[in-house]
Amino acid sequence: MQRMEKVELTQKRAHPARARWLLDLKRDYVLYLLLLPGLAALLLFKYLPMYGVVIAFKDFNLISGIWGSPWAGFKHFEELFRAPKFYSVLENTLLINFYKLVFQFPLPILLALMINEVRNLMFKRFAQTITYLPHFLSWVIISAVFINVLSPQTGILKNVFAFFGMSHIMMIADERFFRGVLVASSAWKETGWSSIIYLSAILAVDPQLFEAAKIDGAGKLRQIWHITLPGIRSVIVFIIMLRIGTALGNDLEQVLMLYSPFVYSVGDVIGTYVYRIGLGQMKYSFTTAIGLFQSLIGMALIFGANKLSKKFGERSLW
Amino acid sequence: MNTKLQSKGETVFSVTNYILLLLVILICLIPVVNLVAKSFSDEASILAGDVFLWPINFNVDAYEVVLNSKRFLVSFQNSVIITVLGTILNVLLTIFTGYALSRSRLRGAKAIMMLYVFTMLFSAGIIPTYLIVKELGLLNSLWALILPSLVSPFNMIIVRLYFFGIPDSLEESAKMDGAGNLRILFQIMIPLAYPVIATIALFCAVEYWNSYFDALMYINDSGRLPLQVFLREMLMSVSDATSNIDMLSSADVPQEAIRGATVVAATLPIVIVYPFLQRFFVKGMVLGAVKG
Numbered sequence: 001m002q003r004m005e006k007v008e009l010t011q012k013r014a015h016p017a018r019a020r021w022l023l024d025l026k027r028d029y030v031l032y033l034l035l036l037p038g039l040a041a042l043l044l045f046k047y048l049p050m051y052g053v054v055i056a057f058k059d060f061n062l063i064s065g066i067w068g069s070p071w072a073g074f075k076h077f078e079e080l081f082r083a084p085k086f087y088s089v090l091e092n093t094l095l096i097n098f099y100k101l102v103f104q105f106p107l108p109i110l111l112a113l114m115i116n117e118v119r120n121l122m123f124k125r126f127a128q129t130i131t132y133l134p135h136f137l138s139w140v141i142i143s144a145v146f147i148n149v150l151s152p153q154t155g156i157l158k159n160v161f162a163f164f165g166m167s168h169i170m171m172i173a174d175e176r177f178f179r180g181v182l183v184a185s186s187a188w189k190e191t192g193w194s195s196i197i198y199l200s201a202i203l204a205v206d207p208q209l210f211e212a213a214k215i216d217g218a219g220k221l222r223q224i225w226h227i228t229l230p231g232i233r234s235v236i237v238f239i240i241m242l243r244i245g246t247a248l249g250n251d252l253e254q255v256l257m258l259y260s261p262f263v264y265s266v267g268d269v270i271g272t273y274v275y276r277i278g279l280g281q282m283k284y285s286f287t288t289a290i291g292l293f294q295s296l297i298g299m300a301l302i303f304g305a306n307k308l309s310k311k312f313g314e315r316s317l318w
Numbered sequence: 319m320n321t322k323l324q325s326k327g328e329t330v331f332s333v334t335n336y337i338l339l340l341l342v343i344l345i346c347l348i349p350v351v352n353l354v355a356k357s358f359s360d361e362a363s364i365l366a367g368d369v370f371l372w373p374i375n376f377n378v379d380a381y382e383v384v385l386n387s388k389r390f391l392v393s394f395q396n397s398v399i400i401t402v403l404g405t406i407l408n409v410l411l412t413i414f415t416g417y418a419l420s421r422s423r424l425r426g427a428k429a430i431m432m433l434y435v436f437t438m439l440f441s442a443g444i445i446p447t448y449l450i451v452k453e454l455g456l457l458n459s460l461w462a463l464i465l466p467s468l469v470s471p472f473n474m475i476i477v478r479l480y481f482f483g484i485p486d487s488l489e490e491s492a493k494m495d496g497a498g499n500l501r502i503l504f505q506i507m508i509p510l511a512y513p514v515i516a517t518i519a520l521f522c523a524v525e526y527w528n529s530y531f532d533a534l535m536y537i538n539d540s541g542r543l544p545l546q547v548f549l550r551e552m553l554m555s556v557s558d559a560t561s562n563i564d565m566l567s568s569a570d571v572p573q574e575a576i577r578g579a580t581v582v583a584a585t586l587p588i589v590i591v592y593p594f595l596q597r598f599f600v601k602g603m604v605l606g607a608v609k610g
Binding site: 037129131137287 | 331335466
């Protein structure tokens with residue numbers, strides 16, 4: 001980058017700055033034209049809504065619109081911080097994502113290690129094909145799959161349920177199990193897909209290290225523990241940081257598909273709450289305030305994770 | 319002695335590994351196979367919980383109901399339109415933007431890049447986006463399901479990095495031969511980037527095909543609903559979704575089988591396309607994840 005700036009400086013000396021600008025514009029006008037449609041979409045569907053966030057500080061009504069509605073200051077935020085329901089959905093969002101992080105992140109690493117050790121190429125490819133596939137199914141489909149599996153009377157696990165005396169329990173509508181169902185279903189969907197990145201990291205580990213360890217008499221498990229895992233450490237840290245950075249969002253569709261009023265107390269997250277109250281009861285300003293809160297915390301988490309990542313001596317997220 | 323012991327240990331490890339991996343594969347497969355088996359079984363066996371991996375009293379009644387359901391066909395058609403149109407537009411925009419921003423000589427490229435990256439860090443949220451789509455008059459139109467998701471910064475960054483990695487000498491020599499920016503893009507750059515383009519096209523198509531929430535917000539007219547929303551309604555209450563088929567009284571409708579059949583019919587397109595693209599997306603995914 002610095003070198004480029006130097007080049008620019010020398011060019012500026014050669015030509016008057018403005019003429020240089022125009023020349024560059026003329027030379028690359030096609031590139032600017034190529035940028036236009038994308039920028040139009042960016043402006044309309046990303047930045048215009050960001051401007052729409054001002055209604056968090058207004059009393060929005062449909063007739064006056066975003067611009068014309070009267071200002072309300074921090075009224076909605078005050079209401080928000082007084083509402084017990086807000087703390088409940090915040091707690092659910094954080095806890096569900098925390099459980100997902102803790103219970104899910106080792107799975108793709110294990111799967112990648114397992115796939116990596118397979119010598120039979122046909123079986124390896126088959127394993128990859130099958131385990132990646134659930135990633136491509138929609139949450140609508142996956143909820144159907146899980147409701148089917150967990151049905152205590154007709155599901156494939158009915159004998160297991162009967163054995164534990166749980167034939168009457170519909171896990172998906174039970175406060176004790178609902179978060180577990182969320183963790184399990186997203187693990188089912190994403191474990192295979194997430195293993196791709198670890199698998200490529202494992203392939204990048206120097207094979208000579210394994211040879212040396214073998215000669216020293218290290219078995220497979222010790223090789224994995226002392227060579228493979230340290231070798232992919234930076235990728236593991238990177239993925240965990242990325243996950244922390246997105247800890248506040250991303251599960252709207254999943255929860256929407258699986259939850260029901262029976263489990264609102266443990267499963268209602270910020271996204272679903274905003275959708276129900278915002279669009280259902282048309283409390284636009286109030287729910288925009290929640291959304292803004294969520295986005296700001298999300299951004300803080302990303303920057304925090306990035307700092308942490310640097311502190312661990314790993315690379316920055318960007 | 320030592321080597322023999324070691325190889326024994328390795329055999330145990332290897333066998334255990336195969337068994338565990340097979341278990342993982344079964345966990346991925348069985349729930350889906352079970353649903354497929356149910357879609358071909360008769361209602362009584364399903365309700366008794368007898369169907370496991372193979373249909374009992376094989377029949378295709380459920381598929382007849384689903385494939386004859388007008389609402390299924392309409393929503394399937396809507397989803398095809400959204401997916402094809404959306405993917406073409408999205409991939410074109412992504413290539414255009416990614417290519418232009420990959421030219422380091424372009425003035426302002428860095429600032430525009432920041433505009434894209436910022437949308438990955440901060441989102442306006444559901445309600446403001448909904449209000450803008452409403453203001454733009456897109457409610458109840460298929461465009462509402464296509465246009466708002468045209469911007470995909472992540473894919474754009476993957477494509478940009480790929481173009482970045484193509485040596486400058488190629489572009490220089492094409493310029494010597496008198497090729498303009500557009501010809502360079504279409505005749506040199508895009509053919510070189512096929513693997514990456516196939517990858518983002520797949521990501522994009524899957525996203526459009528699977529999109530549910532956008533339609534939930536933006537579409538009320540049942541004639542314009544995409545497949546996933548229809549599917550959801552079907553799964554919630556089979557009798558409603560089939561109410562416009564009067565050849566069957568509701569007592570005859572094999573509800574559980576119909577659920578299975580709808581899921582199978584909606585998933586089939588993805589399962590058919592998927593193996594062909596697998597070799598591409600693994601590459602693209604790694605590139606994106608490592609550099610992104």
